[in-house]
Amino acid sequence: MKGLHIFGLSHAYGDNRVLDSIGLMIPAGELVCLLGPSGCGKSTLLRLSAGLEKVQQGTIVIDGVTVATPELHVNPEDRHVGLMFQDYALFPHLSIAENVSFGLLGMDADKARARTMDMLDQVGMTKRADSYPHMLSGGQQQRVALARALAPEPNLLLLDEPFSGLDTSMRQTIREETLGVLKNSGVATLMVTHDPEEAMFMADRIKIIGSNGRILQAGRPHEIYYHPNHEFVARLFGVMNRFEGVVINGRVETPLGPVATDLADGVAVQVLVRPEGVILESGGGVAAEIISNHLLGHDNIARVRIGGVSGKELYVRVHRTFEVELKKSITVSLDHEYAFVFPIEGEGQTRPSIATQTAAAEYRAEVAE
Amino acid sequence: MVEFSETFELDCGELDQDHRRLIEMLNEIVAMLDDGKTGDCKSKVQEFVNFSKAHFRREERFLAKAGYPGLQEHCAHHIRLNKKMDHILEFADMAGVNEKARESLKKELVFFLMDDVITTDLDFKSFVEDKRP
Ligand SMILES: Nc1ncnc2c1ncn2[C@@H]1O[C@H](COP(=O)(O)OP(=O)(O)OP(=O)(O)O)[C@@H](O)[C@H]1O
Ligand SMILES: [Fe+2]
Ligand SMILES: [Fe+2]
Ligand SMILES: [Mg+2]
Numbered sequence: 001m002k003g004l005h006i007f008g009l010s011h012a013y014g015d016n017r018v019l020d021s022i023g024l025m026i027p028a029g030e031l032v033c034l035l036g037p038s039g040c041g042k043s044t045l046l047r048l049s050a051g052l053e054k055v056q057q058g059t060i061v062i063d064g065v066t067v068a069t070p071e072l073h074v075n076p077e078d079r080h081v082g083l084m085f086q087d088y089a090l091f092p093h094l095s096i097a098e099n100v101s102f103g104l105l106g107m108d109a110d111k112a113r114a115r116t117m118d119m120l121d122q123v124g125m126t127k128r129a130d131s132y133p134h135m136l137s138g139g140q141q142q143r144v145a146l147a148r149a150l151a152p153e154p155n156l157l158l159l160d161e162p163f164s165g166l167d168t169s170m171r172q173t174i175r176e177e178t179l180g181v182l183k184n185s186g187v188a189t190l191m192v193t194h195d196p197e198e199a200m201f202m203a204d205r206i207k208i209i210g211s212n213g214r215i216l217q218a219g220r221p222h223e224i225y226y227h228p229n230h231e232f233v234a235r236l237f238g239v240m241n242r243f244e245g246v247v248i249n250g251r252v253e254t255p256l257g258p259v260a261t262d263l264a265d266g267v268a269v270q271v272l273v274r275p276e277g278v279i280l281e282s283g284g285g286v287a288a289e290i291i292s293n294h295l296l297g298h299d300n301i302a303r304v305r306i307g308g309v310s311g312k313e314l315y316v317r318v319h320r321t322f323e324v325e326l327k328k329s330i331t332v333s334l335d336h337e338y339a340f341v342f343p344i345e346g347e348g349q350t351r352p353s354i355a356t357q358t359a360a361a362e363y364r365a366e367v368a369e
Numbered sequence: 370m371v372e373f374s375e376t377f378e379l380d381c382g383e384l385d386q387d388h389r390r391l392i393e394m395l396n397e398i399v400a401m402l403d404d405g406k407t408g409d410c411k412s413k414v415q416e417f418v419n420f421s422k423a424h425f426r427r428e429e430r431f432l433a434k435a436g437y438p439g440l441q442e443h444c445a446h447h448i449r450l451n452k453k454m455d456h457i458l459e460f461a462d463m464a465g466v467n468e469k470a471r472e473s474l475k476k477e478l479v480f481f482l483m484d485d486v487i488t489t490d491l492d493f494k495s496f497v498e499d500k501r502p
Contacts, residue, residue: 007376008491023491025483030480066376071398204480205484220473360440
């Protein structure tokens with residue numbers, strides 16, 4: 001099958017185990033983003049895929065061809081992989097066109113020139129073909145780097161925080177352009193980013209790796225945001241409100257009312273609620289007082305307090321044009337779509353739900369019979 | 370078109386056969402969507418979901434019998450996939466009227482089957498190999 005397929009991949013540097021049983025399948029034309037804490041092994045995974053590092057355990061397959069196992073190592077240049085790494089800058093002594101045609105060495109000269117100009121056209125840099133890298137802005141250099149990576153029509157494109165050097169407004173533009181070029185090329189892409197919003201924007205699928213080097217969750221951006229499986233995944237997207245409690249009859253009590261969970265009764269849990277999950281109203285919920293309310297335009301977050309002077313402070317996303325000053329009373333209530341329940345055990349292994357424990361126990365009993 | 374190449378194999382007859390069957394069903398669904406037969410695809414997607422669930426039970430039984438230490442974790446993984454299947458069915462519901470739903474349905478089916486189901490199963494491939502006499 002065309003695309004990238006990795007399974008059973010584990011990696012350690014001496015005693016430092018960074019990747020643990022990683023599995024990944026990216027069909028041609030799809031873009032998968034890796035998100036995870038610093039040092040969890042994201043760049044290592046890209047280097048292993050590119051062939052810059054030898055596989056210790058596991059298998060890497062590109063377009064149906066096994067390129068790496070502990071016994072097999074296909075050289076980077078024979079993997080047909082395009083790279084765009086943080087520190088993988090353009091060659092300063094080559095012109096923009098020469099940079100892009102660098103990977104086309106074996107190609108007929110006319111074809112190579114045509115391909116180079118086509119790629120420069122796709123990233124909107126035709127006019128700068130004869131410039132040198134130092135004459136371009138960061139964003140322009142990034143466009144050229146993308147053209148260079150895609151020129152040889154790689155089977156796989158690996159991007160390691162490709163936009164991290166750009167300022168916010170440039171980043172947004174380049175992201176959009178890059179996505180367009182990638183979708184047009186039909187290449188399978190694995191991209192690492194630190195920025196969860198960037199992952200949401202770019203990815204067909206997001207894979208989250210935890211600090212233990214294991215995959216915590218994989219899914220569509222929508223799924224990762226609305227159905228996080230782990231505390232770590234939920235917290236990726238910014239500030240959260242947190243309540244603690246114990247599961248009783250499949251529910252946890254919070255100051256904003258009960259929240260349902262499938263965790264077993266008696267488990268100590270935390271309820272994490274996104275700011276947009278606390279609804280600010282005038283009447284109809286729990287009484288609250290405003291501590292601060294700053295308009296940011298796209299993302300208005302207010303701080304409120306419930307339960308009196310020594311009560312709990314909450315972050316609230318202010319919807320529409322809720323003008324605090326014009327309300328007689330302020331109340332807050334819960335939107336359950338944004339409330340997630342996790343065991344209090346830190347990142348990593350969640351306590352299995354009732355259903356899981358039952359299923360596994362039943363099978364074991366069956367076998368024992 | 371998704372192909373079941375050798376690298377997806379667990380070398381475990383019954384389970385590989387299930388995976389192959391699921392890939393066939395996936396390809397049939399994608400072909401239906403591409404031919405604009407969105408009306409028929411809903412029942413095919415339901416069939417795919419039912420077969421996936423039955424397959425999970427077969428696989429869990431197999432792993433329990435083999436004494437696989439990661440059984441509980443793998444059961445938990447299968448349970449989490451139920452939510453994904455609910456979404457897939459929702460996309461299938463909308464496939465007739467919404468182009469975006471058709472796209473998402475195709476995409477999700479491929480990732481679900483090739484990544485969540487088959488690639489994750491390869492975690493126990495070496496365990497099964499070592500068990501073999
Ligand atoms: N060549 C090396 N030798 C020894 N240790 C290394 C080597 N390369 C990386 N490491 C270690 O392996 C771990 C994972 O590194 P890696 O660069 O893959 O992390 P990362 O997820 O990309 O982090 P970041 O988000 O900060 O870029 C880190 O603890 C790092 O210090
Ligand atoms: Fe399976
Ligand atoms: Fe499975
Ligand atoms: Mg890195």
